[in-house]
Structures are given as C-alpha cells and as structure tokens.
Amino acid sequence: MGDVFEETVAEMRDRVTPSPAERRRLETAVAEILERTRQAVEEVDVEADVLQVGSTARDTWLRGDRDIDVFVRFPPSISREELETHGFDIGRTVLPDGEVEHAEHPYVSAEWDGYDIDLVPCVAVASGSDRRTAVDRTPFHNEYVTERLTPELATDVRVLKRFAEAVGVYGSDLRTEGFSGYLTELLVIEYGDFRSVIETAATWQPPVEIDPEDHAAATFSDPLVVIDPTDPRRNVAAVVSAESVARFQHHARALCQDPSTDQFTPVVPAPLDVAGLQSHLDRRDASPYAIRTMAPDVVDDQLYPQLRTTERGIVTALEAHDFEVLRSASFAHETAVWYFELTVDRLPAVARHVGPPVHVAEHAAAFLDRYEDTEEVYGPFIADDRYVVERPRTPRDAASFLRSDAVLDAGLGKDIRRVFDDSYDVLVGTEVTGLIPEFGCELAGFYEPRP
Amino acid sequence: MGDVFEETVAEMRDRVTPSPAERRRLETAVAEILERTRQAVEEVDVEADVLQVGSTARDTWLRGDRDIDVFVRFPPSISREELETHGFDIGRTVLPDGEVEHAEHPYVSAEWDGYDIDLVPCVAVASGSDRRTAVDRTPFHNEYVTERLTPELATDVRVLKRFAEAVGVYGSDLRTEGFSGYLTELLVIEYGDFRSVIETAATWQPPVEIDPEDHAAATFSDPLVVIDPTDPRRNVAAVVSAESVARFQHHARALCQDPSTDQFTPVVPAPLDVAGLQSHLDRRDASPYAIRTMAPDVVDDQLYPQLRTTERGIVTALEAHDFEVLRSASFAHETAVWYFELTVDRLPAVARHVGPPVHVAEHAAAFLDRYEDTEEVYGPFIADDRYVVERPRTPRDAASFLRSDAVLDAGLGKDIRRVFDDSYDVLVGTEVTGLIPEFGCELAGFYEPRP
Numbered sequence: 001m002g003d004v005f006e007e008t009v010a011e012m013r014d015r016v017t018p019s020p021a022e023r024r025r026l027e028t029a030v031a032e033i034l035e036r037t038r039q040a041v042e043e044v045d046v047e048a049d050v051l052q053v054g055s056t057a058r059d060t061w062l063r064g065d066r067d068i069d070v071f072v073r074f075p076p077s078i079s080r081e082e083l084e085t086h087g088f089d090i091g092r093t094v095l096p097d098g099e100v101e102h103a104e105h106p107y108v109s110a111e112w113d114g115y116d117i118d119l120v121p122c123v124a125v126a127s128g129s130d131r132r133t134a135v136d137r138t139p140f141h142n143e144y145v146t147e148r149l150t151p152e153l154a155t156d157v158r159v160l161k162r163f164a165e166a167v168g169v170y171g172s173d174l175r176t177e178g179f180s181g182y183l184t185e186l187l188v189i190e191y192g193d194f195r196s197v198i199e200t201a202a203t204w205q206p207p208v209e210i211d212p213e214d215h216a217a218a219t220f221s222d223p224l225v226v227i228d229p230t231d232p233r234r235n236v237a238a239v240v241s242a243e244s245v246a247r248f249q250h251h252a253r254a255l256c257q258d259p260s261t262d263q264f265t266p267v268v269p270a271p272l273d274v275a276g277l278q279s280h281l282d283r284r285d286a287s288p289y290a291i292r293t294m295a296p297d298v299v300d301d302q303l304y305p306q307l308r309t310t311e312r313g314i315v316t317a318l319e320a321h322d323f324e325v326l327r328s329a330s331f332a333h334e335t336a337v338w339y340f341e342l343t344v345d346r347l348p349a350v351a352r353h354v355g356p357p358v359h360v361a362e363h364a365a366a367f368l369d370r371y372e373d374t375e376e377v378y379g380p381f382i383a384d385d386r387y388v389v390e391r392p393r394t395p396r397d398a399a400s401f402l403r404s405d406a407v408l409d410a411g412l413g414k415d416i417r418r419v420f421d422d423s424y425d426v427l428v429g430t431e432v433t434g435l436i437p438e439f440g441c442e443l444a445g446f447y448e449p450r451p
Numbered sequence: 452m453g454d455v456f457e458e459t460v461a462e463m464r465d466r467v468t469p470s471p472a473e474r475r476r477l478e479t480a481v482a483e484i485l486e487r488t489r490q491a492v493e494e495v496d497v498e499a500d501v502l503q504v505g506s507t508a509r510d511t512w513l514r515g516d517r518d519i520d521v522f523v524r525f526p527p528s529i530s531r532e533e534l535e536t537h538g539f540d541i542g543r544t545v546l547p548d549g550e551v552e553h554a555e556h557p558y559v560s561a562e563w564d565g566y567d568i569d570l571v572p573c574v575a576v577a578s579g580s581d582r583r584t585a586v587d588r589t590p591f592h593n594e595y596v597t598e599r600l601t602p603e604l605a606t607d608v609r610v611l612k613r614f615a616e617a618v619g620v621y622g623s624d625l626r627t628e629g630f631s632g633y634l635t636e637l638l639v640i641e642y643g644d645f646r647s648v649i650e651t652a653a654t655w656q657p658p659v660e661i662d663p664e665d666h667a668a669a670t671f672s673d674p675l676v677v678i679d680p681t682d683p684r685r686n687v688a689a690v691v692s693a694e695s696v697a698r699f700q701h702h703a704r705a706l707c708q709d710p711s712t713d714q715f716t717p718v719v720p721a722p723l724d725v726a727g728l729q730s731h732l733d734r735r736d737a738s739p740y741a742i743r744t745m746a747p748d749v750v751d752d753q754l755y756p757q758l759r760t761t762e763r764g765i766v767t768a769l770e771a772h773d774f775e776v777l778r779s780a781s782f783a784h785e786t787a788v789w790y791f792e793l794t795v796d797r798l799p800a801v802a803r804h805v806g807p808p809v810h811v812a813e814h815a816a817a818f819l820d821r822y823e824d825t826e827e828v829y830g831p832f833i834a835d836d837r838y839v840v841e842r843p844r845t846p847r848d849a850a851s852f853l854r855s856d857a858v859l860d861a862g863l864g865k866d867i868r869r870v871f872d873d874s875y876d877v878l879v880g881t882e883v884t885g886l887i888p889e890f891g892c893e894l895a896g897f898y899e900p901r902p
Contacts, residue, residue, distance in 0.1 A: 206836065324773075344794075359657055382701065451809075
C-alpha cells in the first residue's frame with residue numbers, strides 16, 4: 001500500500017506542478033503588473049507599497065491557474081474613504097478595462113494578458129489581529145506561509161488542493177463551506193506533507209483543534225479549528241461545515257485504502273433526463289414536491305446560505321404539520337428550487353393535541369375552557385396524567401400547506417422572501433419532472449448521492 | 452357554592468347509607484355466619500379465632516352491598532399446607548355449596564341467604580409488615596380503621612366510594628387501577644371528611660405523599676403514595692395509575708365547581724351500531740385496524756394487564772416501522788381486540804437509515820462494508836457528520852406488518868401470546884365494523900372519550 005500511495009502522490013505532483021515555461025510566463029506578467037502598479041502609486045502621489053499575495057505569490061498555485069493578486073498597502077493613517085478612492089484610481093490606471101468588484105470594500109479586477117488580475121487596496125496594520133479591512137490579514141498570511149513552505153511542501157499543498165477540489169470541499173465560499181487555500185497550506189505545514197495530512201485526517205475525532213503558534217485566544221465550537229498563526233482570535237477553518245470535514249475524512253480514508261489518481265478527479269454523474277427522474281420517482285414511490293421561484297439576483301455567498309435557511313425553514317414547517325420529509329435539497333440557476341420528498345403527504349381529518357397535566361390547575365382550566373363543549377373536537381379526555389383532544393387538522397395535505405401563506409413564515413432568507421412575494425410555483429408529484437433540463441445535474445446528484 | 456355542595460353531599464349521604472332494616476338484617480346474618488364458623492373451628496379441632504372484616508365490618512358498606520367477609524385466623528405456628536386444608540375444611544362445613552376460589556391462597560366463597568360470603572383463612576402475625584399470606588394485613592386494617600371512623604366519617608367514606616365509582620376509579624383491581632375501599636377510608640380519616648378529600652384532591656400536585664403514622668420506611672415512585680399505617684413499607688395506593696389520579700382530580704374539581712348528585716352517577720354512552728361507527732370513521736378519515744383473537748380464559752387481574760402490555764408492544768412496533776398511531780385501545784369479552792387508528796398506513800419504498808458519524812472509524816467501516824456497492828440502496832452519502840443510506844422498506848403497509856410474525860415479537864402478554872399462536876384476525880379499514888355489536892359500548896367510549 002505504501003508504494004502505491006507514494007507512486008500516486010508522485011504522479012499527482014507532476015500533474016499539478018506548473019511547467020517551467022508556465023512559471024516563467026507568470027513571473028514576467030507578475031513583474032510587469034507590480035512595476036505598473038508602483039508607477040501608478042507614484043502618479044496618484046500617495047504613500048503605499050505594492051506586494052503580490054495569494055497562491056501565485058506563495059508558489060502553491062496549480063498548473064493552469066491564472067490568478068494574480070496584487071495588494072496596494074496604504075499606511076494606517078489613511079481614511080476609509082481615501083482607501084477606496086486611491087485604490088480605485090490606481091486600479092483604473094493599471095487596468096483601464098478593469099471592473100470594480102464589491103466585496104467588503106471595492107477592488108478592481110480585470111483579465112490581462114491571459115491572467116485574472118485582482119488589484120486590492122488594504123491597510124498596513126501592526127498585526128493580523130489589528131485589521132481594519134477584511135483583507136488586511138492577507139499580507140501576514142503570505143509572509144507566514146512563504147517563510148515556512150519549502151518547494152517540496154508547496155508542491156504537496158498543490159496536491160492537497162487538487163484532492164480537496166476533487167472531493168468537493170475546496171473553497172471557503174459559502175456554497176462549498178470547505179477548505180481555503182490558506183487552510184490547506186497550514187495543514188501541510190502542520191503535518192509535514194500531503195500524506196501525513198491525509199493519514200491524520202483519516203483518524204480525526206472532531207472537534208479537531210490545531211494551533212500552530214500555540215497562542216489561541218478564543219474558543220470555538222466548529223468541528224475543525226485551526227487557529228490563525230497571525231491572529232490568535234481567528235479560526236481559519238470557521239467556514240468548514242461538519243459535512244465538509246466528514247467528506248474530507250471519508251475520502252482521506254478511501255485514498256489510504258485504495259490510492260489512485262482517480263481519487264483526484266471529481267465524480268460527476270450524468271444529468272438526469274425526464275425518463276431517468278421518473279424512474280427514480282417510481283422506484284422510491286415517495287411524495288415529491290418542489291417550490292420554484294426566480295433566483296434572486298445576488299452573489300453566491302449571499303444566495304446559498306439563504307437557499308439552505310429557506311430549505312431548513314420549510315422542512316421544519318412541514319414536519320411541524322406532520323408531513324415527514326424523507327430528503328430535501330435546494331438548487332439554483334435561473335430559477336431557485338426547493339425539493340422535498342415526503343414520506344406522507346395526506347393525513348387524517350383529526351390531529352392529536354396533548355394538553356397540560358391535569359394537576360397544573362391554571363393551564364388545565366384554560367384547556368378545558370377552550371375545548372369542553374366544542375362540537376368539532378374529540379375529548380378532552382385523559383391519557384396518563386394529561387388532557388388530550390383530537391381536533392380538526394388543517395392543512396390535511398402537503399400541497400395545500402406549500403401553497404398557503406404559512407410557507408412565507410417558514411424563516412425564508414430575506415432575498416428569497418422577496419422573490420417568493422413576486423410569485424412561486426408548487427410542483428406536485430410527477431410535475432417535478434418540469435425541473436428537467438435546468439436541474440438535471442443537481443437531481444442526478446440527489447438520486448445518485450455519494451459521500 | 453358552599454351550600455349547594457353541602458346539600459349535594461347530604462343528599463348523597465342519604466342515598467348511600469344502608470336503611471335500618473337492611474342493617475339489622477345484615478347484623479343477623481353476620482352473627483349467624485360467625486357463630487357457625489366458630490363451631491366449625493371447634494369441629495375441625497384447630498386453634499383459630501374468627502373475625503369479620505371488610506366494609507360491612509367497618510360500617511363503610513354502601514346501601515345495597517351484600518358482601519360479608521369472614522376471616523379464620525390461625526396461630527403463626529401453622530404451616531402453609533395446614534392453613535389451606537383447615538381453611539378448606541372449615542369453609543366447606545360452614546358453606547357446603549361454596550366454591551373454592553384461588554387467589555394467592557385458596558378460600559371458600561358462596562351465596563348464602565342473599566349475601567356473598569367469603570370465608571378466608573389467614574395467619575395471626577405480629578404486625579402488618581410480618582405477613583405470611585396476602586391477606587394477613589387485613590385484620591390490622593380493620594382494627595386501625597374501626598378505631599378511627601366515627602359514624603359520620605364512615606358515612607363520608609360511603610359517599611367517597613360512590614363518587615370514585617361514578618368517575619371510574621373505584622377498585623384496586625388491575626383493570627381499574629383505582630382506589631381500594633381501604634384507601635378511601637384512609638383518605639377520609641386523613642383529611643377529615645368527604646368535602647376535604649375532594650377539595651384537597653382538586654389541588655394535588657403528584658407525587659402526593661400521605662403518611663398517617665409518619666413512619667414511612669421505603670420510597671415510592673407512584674403518583675399517589677399513602678403509607679399503610681399498619682405496614683411502613685407498603686403504599687396502599689401502589690396500584691392507582693397516574694390516569695386514575697388525574698381522573699379523580701378532574702372530577703373532584705368539577706364537583707367543587709358544579710356540585711350535583713349527577714356527578715355521582717356514571718356516564719355511560721349508548722353502544723355504537725355499525726352506522727354510528729362508520730360515521731366516526733368517515734369523519735376522522737384515519738386508518739383503522741384491529742387485531743382480534745379469542746380472549747384467553749384467565750381472571751381479569753391477569754387479563755387486563757396483558758391486554759395493555761400487548762397494546763403497548765404493538766403500538767411501539769408499529770411506530771418503529773413509522774406507522775404512527777393516532778390512538779389505540781384494547782377490549783375483551785368473548786374475543787379480545789386491539790384497536791389502532793393510524794395516521795398513515797402506507798409508506799414509500801425506501802426508508803432513511805442514519806448510520807454512524809464518519810469519524811467513528813470502526814462503525815463507519817462496518818457501515819460502508821454493508822452498504823457500499825449495494826444496488827438496492829441509495830447512498831451511502833453524508834449528512835451533517837454521519838453516513839446515511841435509503842434502503843428498501845419492508846413492510847410498506849400496516850396490514851402486512853400486522854399480519855406478519857413480527858407482531859408475535861411485539862412483547863405480547865404470555866396468555867395473549869398463546870391465543871395469538873392459535874389464530875388471530877386483522878381487520879382493515881371498514882372491516883372494523885365487524886366489532887359491532889360485541890364492542891359497541893367500548894367503541895362508543897373510544898369515540899366519545901371523556902375525562
């Protein structure tokens with residue numbers, strides 16, 4: 001097993017390492033961009049230093065990556081307003097065709113000479129924990145990582161990134177809730193090489209806590225905690241979900257047991273067509289429902305958390321009405337979809353409603369006041385030490401519930417609530433085949449689920 | 452309100468107190484029976500004293516009651532065998548037509564001169580806690596109660612017995628799980644009169660503990676604990692269920708709020724006919740099922756606990772298979788019946804099965820071994836930090852489950868198991884109307900439930 005693992009990793013190292021020509025071309029591009037940025041700083045006549053950051057700066061970029069991140073770092077005396085105007089002026093001077101992107105603060109982004117360039121203003125703070133903008137820590141990360149990554153370790157970071165990507169946990173965006181590049185770098189530095197990361201992850205017992213500088217200054221309830229070496233109050237893995245940790249662990253074990261370059265390639269099931277979907281519906285014989293709206297026009301980091309919040313809210317509301325959910329999912333392209341397979345979608349005309357213990361006099365009296373002499377309820381009667389009634393159930397079927405305003409109170413995300421207010425469709429049973437072709441891939445993932 | 456309460460109780464006192472003629476007739480009968488028993492003791496030539504016990508001895512019998520209980524008390528030196536033979540000989544001498552009844556030990560019972568006579572052997576022990584047979588405590592109870600009950604208190608015991616009977620909680624048999632005569636006597640002695648028992652019970656906060664002699668020598672987890680004044684290790688109310696306590700409390704409050712002699716009369720709904728039952732089935736639109744066997748030929752104290760155990764066992768098994776039970780009941784006459792209204796009786800072809808957390812390596816490996824590469828399951832996949840599969844569900848419908856051998860494993864009582872082994876029927880949906888007319892009363896109680 002040892003040999004095969006090493007051979008596999010060796011093969012992957014070859015595949016992910018940029019070629020010498022690719023590297024030379026990047027270095028030339030970086031040098032030119034840095035030079036032009038420094039000139040722009042002089043032209044705009046402000047005090048600022050210019051530095052390259054990110055994976056191309058740290059030599060942990062994957063073959064084929066074309067990202068160059070350049071920071072313009074202003075002195076701490078700068079105001080937020082100046083940061084934004086100067087940053088914008090410099091960005092536009094260097095990249096006249098650049099677009100302004102709005103993250104926590106604006107920066108300029110452009111394609112240039114085949115590369116994706118981000119030109120980002122930040123503030124020169126004293127340490128990672130003193131940050132004034134969201135990106136002020138990045139230069140410290142850069143420094144910490146470049147000081148510690150040998151070329152061999154850098155290569156193993158590349159292999160780890162490719163592996164995490166293949167198993168669906170690479171990226172700290174809120175859709176993936178996975179591992180950031182910085183996190184993969186810290187793991188390789190901490191454990192010593194790719195193999196050790198994999199073998200250790202295979203035995204993780206969450207919560208896993210790693211504190212490279214042994215300086216944690218806060219506690220965290222996340223399943224994976226990696227204290228930022230440049231900021232003792234930050235968990236670098238805060239965004240990593242329990243599911244991403246579990247998924248990484250599962251595939252780490254699989255790689256140990258059966259090392260193969262196949263494990264570095266994502267498995268993407270073929271999209272389902274209508275017949276394929278129908279055959280799953282028939283085989284499972286559950287009660288499928290979908291709610292479909294136009295997707296709200298927001299960035300993924302806003303969209304996906306809201307999709308999930310909405311999904312959880314509707315599942316909770318369905319189950320509160322005794323419509324048990326077998327499995328649910330949410331997807332978005334042009335439209336946004338919440339998909340529910342119910343165990344049961346039609347219920348009796350009466351529902352059991354358990355009241356207070358008989359001995360709690362005040363509640364008991366209120367319960368009797370409400371239900372005694374009420375024609376439409378059965379009871380009150382006593383079961384164990386409590387009053388019980390069986391009262392008319394509304395709604396009795398899931399479609400009525402999903403079409404009612406009650407769905408709007410199910411804790412929808414705010415942008416989702418807005419599109420629901422416009423209009424939404426409820427697809428019942430075989431009508432869900434109307435989600436093909438838009439969601440053929442997602443439904444294939446739903447009906448061919450993998451770890 | 453006070454006046455109406457007092458007037459109601461005064462009226463009830465009149466109704467439950469035996470007439471002078473009735474009382475004289477009873478006294479004559481008792482005197483004769485005691486005399487004949489003493490002669491029989493002499494004839495059999497054993498040492499034993501003869502005493503009257505029970506409600507007629509304590510003057511707490513209700514008008515119309517015709518029970519005379521006579522104990523033949525042997526010295527402690529007697530062996531179990533002698534107790535039984537001498538008891539039997541004396542009983543047969545006094546009551547030549549008597550039947551031998553088998554409780555914990557045999558005794559002779561007969562109708563004589565319009566009275567129901569029980570002639571019971573017991574052992575003269577030093578105290579209630581030293582008993583050798585189940586009834587050895589009774590003479591101590593008799594002594595304790597007769598020393599303390601004035602004629603006024605005795606009358607209030609009668610009223611309390613009638614009230615408990617009307618609301619369905621009189622009797623320490625295992626069908627009723629209610630209040631014994633001795634318990635009603637102790638409650639009146641403890642609280643002072645009928646009204647105080649009712650007013651105090653209206654505010655009970657179970658567990659309620661009463662210890663008249665302040666000598667409890669054990670702890671109990673029952674909702675009502677009344678330490679036996681003649682045995683510090685015994686709870687006189689041990690058999691009283693939480694439901695009986697709640698029921699008594701409910702009706703005690705109702706009597707306080709609206710005192711009326713009607714509250715001393717049981718409410719018995721008219722038996723349901725087929726049309727009446729069908730109309731409830733239609734209105735509720737649940738999924739009714741019944742299992743029916745021949746009733747096992749055992750006494751009620753053995754039958755009813757087993758009916759309930761069996762009912763609970765089958766409900767648990769149904770719900771373990773996701774067939775939610777809206778309400779259940781069990782009845783017996785010639786046949787025994789378990790009746791279940793289900794919320795849902797047909798389920799999807801797959802069931803969600805949650806496996807171990809991914810990080811628990813050994814269980815995770817076993818789970819994957821079992822389900823990976825298994826055509827018929829969906830998954831394994833990961834949800835939160837756990838493996839999950841969706842696997843074929845059997846049975847998918849409640850009738851299949853109830854007709855399967857799985858029911859036999861559902862913790863049936865032992866005599867019930869025996870009749871199940873002979874044969875049982877499963878009634879599905881409208882077929883339950885076949886329970887009419889045998890269970891018309893019980894089904895009326897089920898569909899017109901009261902506290």
